Amino acid sequence: MRLFALFLVCAGLGCAARPAAAAAPVVDHPGCFILHDLDRGTRLRVHPEACAQATVPASTFKVPHALIALQTGVVTDPAAEVAWDGTPQWNPAWERPHSLASAIRDSTVWFFQRTAKAIGRERMQSFLTALGYGNADVSGELTTFWLDDEGRAA
Numbered sequence: 001m002r003l004f005a006l007f008l009v010c011a012g013l014g015c016a017a018r019p020a021a022a023a024a025p026v027v028d029h030p031g032c033f034i035l036h037d038l039d040r041g042t043r044l045r046v047h048p049e050a051c052a053q054a055t056v057p058a059s060t061f062k063v064p065h066a067l068i069a070l071q072t073g074v075v076t077d078p079a080a081e082v083a084w085d086g087t088p089q090w091n092p093a094w095e096r097p098h099s100l101a102s103a104i105r106d107s108t109v110w111f112f113q114r115t116a117k118a119i120g121r122e123r124m125q126s127f128l129t130a131l132g133y134g135n136a137d138v139s140g141e142l143t144t145f146w147l148d149d150e151g152r153a154a
Contacts (some may be wrong), residue, residue, distance in 0.1 A: 032045070032050040032053075047127065062104050065112050065115065066104055068123070072118075075100045081099045081102075084110070093108060094109065113143040121142050
């Protein structure tokens with residue numbers, strides 16, 4: 001069985017699944033959901049109008065970012081912790097050492113900012129282009145191009 005390609009774009013922090021009525025699909029969320037069946041070449045879109053709007057990737061960028069970090073060897077062990085440098089963070093969960101696994105779970109921006117620097121602009125651009133990820137635009141600050149205007153993961 002082939003895997004499905006899954007894309008999720010959320011507007012803001014409220015992208016948690018909500019309970020649905022029995023046997024009814026969960027479609028009430030503040031963003032766009034696309035499920036692509038690779039075998040059939042079909043796509044299921046929830047809120048296609050939202051899917052047509054360009055948005056900043058924010059926390060959804062953790063997935064390709066993590067894959068790029070692993071592929072480039074910037075991260076070799078997803079469980080290996082990286083020391084927190086002591087810089088105060090707006091999210092208390094970020095004020096400790098993190099591994100790739102915990103950084104994904106807690107959406108730890110400083111961890112991904114460090115990996116972005118280690119990956120570098122050229123490799124980041126190359127991988128995003130190869131993935132066909134959005135507009136693959138890594139212009140601007142390399143450590144914040146995927147974040148909202150406040151430099152926080154949404």
